[in-house]
Structure formats: structure tokens, C-alpha cells
Amino acid sequence: xxxxxxxxxxxxxxxxxxxxxxxxxxxxxxxxxxxxxxxxxxxxxxxxxxxxxxxxxxxxxxxxxxxxxxxxxxxxxxxxxxxxxxxxxxxxxxxxxxxxxxxxxxxxxxxxxxxxxxxxxxxxxxxxxxxxxxxxxxxxxxxxxxxxxxxxxxxxxxxxxxxxxxxxxxxxxxxxxxxxxxxxxxxxxxxxxxxxxxxxxxxxxxxxxxxxxxxxxxxxxxxxxxxxxxxxxxxxxxxxxxxxxxxxxxxxxxxxxxxxxxxxxxxxxxxxxxxxxxxxxxxxxxxxxxxxxxxxxxxxxxxxxxxxxxxxxxxxxxxxxxxxxxxxxxxxxxxxxxxxxxxxxxxxxxxxxxxxxxxxxxxxxxxxxxxxxxxxxxxxxxxxxxxxxxxxxxxxxxxxxxxxxxxxxxxxxxxxxxxxxxxxxxxxxxxxxxxxxxxxxxxxxxxxxxxxxxxxxxxxxxxxxxxxxxxxxxxxxxx
Numbered sequence: 001x002x003x004x005x006x007x008x009x010x011x012x013x014x015x016x017x018x019x020x021x022x023x024x025x026x027x028x029x030x031x032x033x034x035x036x037x038x039x040x041x042x043x044x045x046x047x048x049x050x051x052x053x054x055x056x057x058x059x060x061x062x063x064x065x066x067x068x069x070x071x072x073x074x075x076x077x078x079x080x081x082x083x084x085x086x087x088x089x090x091x092x093x094x095x096x097x098x099x100x101x102x103x104x105x106x107x108x109x110x111x112x113x114x115x116x117x118x119x120x121x122x123x124x125x126x127x128x129x130x131x132x133x134x135x136x137x138x139x140x141x142x143x144x145x146x147x148x149x150x151x152x153x154x155x156x157x158x159x160x161x162x163x164x165x166x167x168x169x170x171x172x173x174x175x176x177x178x179x180x181x182x183x184x185x186x187x188x189x190x191x192x193x194x195x196x197x198x199x200x201x202x203x204x205x206x207x208x209x210x211x212x213x214x215x216x217x218x219x220x221x222x223x224x225x226x227x228x229x230x231x232x233x234x235x236x237x238x239x240x241x242x243x244x245x246x247x248x249x250x251x252x253x254x255x256x257x258x259x260x261x262x263x264x265x266x267x268x269x270x271x272x273x274x275x276x277x278x279x280x281x282x283x284x285x286x287x288x289x290x291x292x293x294x295x296x297x298x299x300x301x302x303x304x305x306x307x308x309x310x311x312x313x314x315x316x317x318x319x320x321x322x323x324x325x326x327x328x329x330x331x332x333x334x335x336x337x338x339x340x341x342x343x344x345x346x347x348x349x350x351x352x353x354x355x356x357x358x359x360x361x362x363x364x365x366x367x368x369x370x371x372x373x374x375x376x377x378x379x380x381x382x383x384x385x386x387x388x389x390x391x392x393x394x395x396x397x398x399x400x401x402x403x404x405x406x407x408x409x410x411x412x413x414x415x416x417x418x419x420x421x422x423x424x425x426x427x428x429x430x431x432x433x434x435x436x437x438x439x440x441x442x443x444x445x446x447x448x449x450x451x452x453x454x455x456x457x458x459x460x461x462x463x464x465x466x467x468x469x470x471x472x473x474x475x476x477x478x479x
């Protein structure tokens with residue numbers, strides 16, 4: 001009994017220490033502390049995805065195009081994981097900010113078990129309808145055999161990928177970004193090592209890349225899961241906490257309500273990730289009219305640009321727990337300061353990276369696939385996307401701010417603009433006017449439109465925060 005009491009005391013002390021850290025540490029310092037591990041893990045994760053592109057491209061242009069198509073399917077599992085992870089993480093962080101850890105544990109458990117179950121259903125669906133799905137995403141007769149080989153293993157590990165996204169985001173929203181980094185980077189490094197060994201050492205070709213990716217994702221999942229059972233977090237996972245404070249049929253209703261809250265809050269991530277996948281399918285379909293070289297070129301550009309944007313996403317994800325925690329604690333000035341720092345820091349860093357990539361666009365594309373036709377299409381596409389890269393910090397930071405504090409409609413709408421509502425019509429219409437140049441210009445133009453619309457959302461919200469801040473100060477004075 002005495003040991004149990006001592007354990008509870010230590011747990012409470014850890015919660016209070018984390019609360020002070022999240023609400024009292026200077027926001028710029030805190031965001032960087034949380035963003036740096038996230039940026040590292042995202043870069044390594046994307047490097048190993050890019051590594052798949054690099055190693056598979058050694059086989060041929062069609063194989064390289066196949067990886068780009070399957071990445072769009074991988075994004076579906078990530079979409080599910082990020083929806084449950086961002087949704088639960090935002091709610092968890094706000095409950096921790098309001099000093100309600102029991103509710104945080106309940107939402108953590110719900111997101112974990114539901115996401116794994118949904119991941120299994122999604123994997124079965126993709127397995128059953130593999131050929132039609134790959135065709136829909138633009139697989140040609142020459143690309144389809146490679147895409148099938150790679151996709152099988154991606155589907156097999158899909159539930160673990162989806163749930164890893166949940167574990168990663170809960171850790172981040174708790175302010176434990178370093179532990180999330182360990183799990184993700186370990187999996188990424190293992191995949192980079194496994195790719196050449198399985199593909200060329202064991203002569204497994206594209207299947208080797210798929211097996212390496214699947215194994216690395218499962219190992220990453222197990223490492224992340226271990227963090228929750230080693231005393232490093234406030235939350236943990238238990239079926240007993242799902243639908244807590246209810247029993248029988250009512251317990252299922254509570255589970256449905258909690259799941260609905262998670263989905264609603266994280267829906268912007270689902271929109272963003274799903275439309276990324278759908279947009280990739282439209283891009284591949286439109287590019288197929290210009291041959292496998294166009295598919296491979298635009299696929300490589302997509303991986304490189306996402307690798308660049310990982311910096312802005314990482315800084316934005318450093319903002320998310322800070323914004324959610326402090327919004328829940330009623331510290332609105334810290335939310336505004338965090339947002340301003342995130343946009344400024346992301347713009348500066350992305351500007352430097354974009355300049356370097358624009359200058360060396362052709363060598364970068366050639367490094368992935370030394371094919372003159374691929375470079376001819378990929379290099380100008382990369383330069384154009386570098387030109388609008390400075391807008392990413394503004395777009396991503398605004399989107400993540402809205403999502404982290406529970407403004408799901410605004411976050412979902414802005415995510416949809418960038419990822420699909422602007423891009424999909426443009427990539428279908430512009431090629432009819434300008435040919436392959438229309439495909440190249442579709443994403444940069446979509447970014448410009450999204451940035452302009454973001455102004456209409458973020459400026460009024462900053463005014464709302466200022467009013468809430470003044471009201472809080474006024475109420476404190478009355479007390």
C-alpha cells in the first residue's frame with residue numbers, strides 16, 4: 001500500500017513538472033526542443049522513403065514509377081494514423097493542460113485500439129482490390145508488376161504503420177518528442193540498411209525493398225509502444241479505460257462518442273494525407289500521357305519536395321503540443337507567440353534549402369535516376385516548387401495551429417485546399433493548355449492560392465485570441 005502511494009506521488013510530481021515545462025518555458029525554446037527531434041525523425045523517415053526510391057530506381061524507370069504509385073497507397077495508412085494520432089494528441093494535450101490526466105489516458109487507449117483495427121480493415125481491402133487500385137493510381141502495363149511486388153509488403157505492414165503514427169503523435173503532444181524520434185529513426189536507419197542487402201545481396205529486387213520497409217515499420221512500432229510501458233509517459237493503453245465510466249451497451253456509445261471526437265479533431269490530417277494520395281494518383285494519371293519518364297520525374301520531385309517540407313512540418317509539429325497545451329490552460333499569448341515563431345523560423349530555414357535545391361535541381365534528379373528524359377522533366381518541376389517553398393511555413397503552420405486547438409473545420413478546409421481542392425482541378429486542366437508544363441506548374445499555383453486563402457482564416461483568429469487574452473487578464477483582475 002505504501003509503495004502504491006509512493007508511486008502515485010512520483011506520478012503526480014512528473015505530471016506537475018511536465019505542466020510547468022509546457023506552460024512556463026519560453027515558447028521559442030520549447031518549440032525548438034520539441035521540433036528538433038521531430039525534424040530529425042521526419043527527415044530520416046523521409047530519407048528512408050527516398051532511399052526506397054533511390055535503390056529501386058537502380059532497377060529501371062518503370063520500377064521507380066512503381067514506388068511513387070505505392071507511396072500514394074502508403075499515404076492512406078498514414079492518413080488513418082495521423083487522423084487518430086493528431087485527433088487524440090490534440091485532445092490529450094488540452095486535457096493535460098487542464099490538469100485532467102484520466103481523460104488523457106482514456107483518449108490515448110481509444111485511439112490506439114481503434115486505429116489498429118481500422119488499419120487491419122484497410123489492409124484487407126487493399127489486398128483484395130490491389131490491381132484496380134494500382135490501375136486507378138496510374139500504373140501502366142510496364143509499372144504494374146513492380147507495383148504489385150512492392151505494394152504487397154506495404155499492405156501487410158499497414159496496420160503497424162497506421163498505429164505507429166498514433167504512438168508518435170501522442171508522444172509529441174505529451175511533449176516527449178525525443179522518445180518519438182528514437183522509434184522513428186531506428187526504423188528508418190534499419191530500412192536504409194535493409195534495402196540494398198535484400199534487393200541486391202539476396203536478389204529480391206522490388207520485393208526486397210518492400211520487405212525491408214515492412215520490417216522496419218514493425219520494429220519502429222514496437223519501440224514506440226515500449227515507451228508507453230517504461231514509465232516515460234503520462235498516458236498508457238488499456239482496454240479497461242476505453243469507454244470508461246460506462247458499462248454494457250452504454251460503454252459502446254461512449255466509445256463511439258470518444259472515437260467521433262478523435263476523428264473530428266484529427267480529420268484535417270486525414271484530409272491532407274488522403275488528398276495527397278488522391279492527388280498523386282491524378283498526377284500520375286496525367287503524367288502517363290507523356291511516358292514512364294514523366295511519371296518517374298514527377299514522383300522523384302514529389303519525394304524531394306516532401307523531404308524539404310519536412311523541416312516546416314517538423315517545426316509546425318513542435319508548435320502543436322505547445323499550442324494545444326497552452327490553449328487548454330488558457331494561456332493565449334503563448335499560443336500567438338508560438339505561432340509567430342513557427343512561421344518565421346520555418347520561412348528562413350526553408351528559404352535556404354529551397355535556394356540550394358533550385359541551383360542543383362538537375363544533379364538532384366539525376367542522382368535518383370540518371371535518365372536524360374527524367375531530368376528534363378524533373379529539374380524544372382523542382383525549381384518551380386522551390387519558388388513557392390517559402391509559402392509552406394505559413395500554410396503548414398496555420399493548418400497545424402487550427403488542428404492542435406480543435407478548430408477542425410478550418411484545419412480540414414485549409415488542408416484540403418493545398419492537398420487537393422486546388423491541385424486536382426489544376427493538374428487536370430493545365431495540361432490541356434500547356435502540355436507537360438501544365439503538370440509542372442499545377443502544384444506551385446495551388447500553393448499560391450492556398451496561401452492567399454489562409455490569410456482570410458488566420459488574421460480573424462489572431463484577433464479572437466487577442467480578445468480571449470484580454471478577457472482572461474480582465475477576469476484575473478476581478479478575482
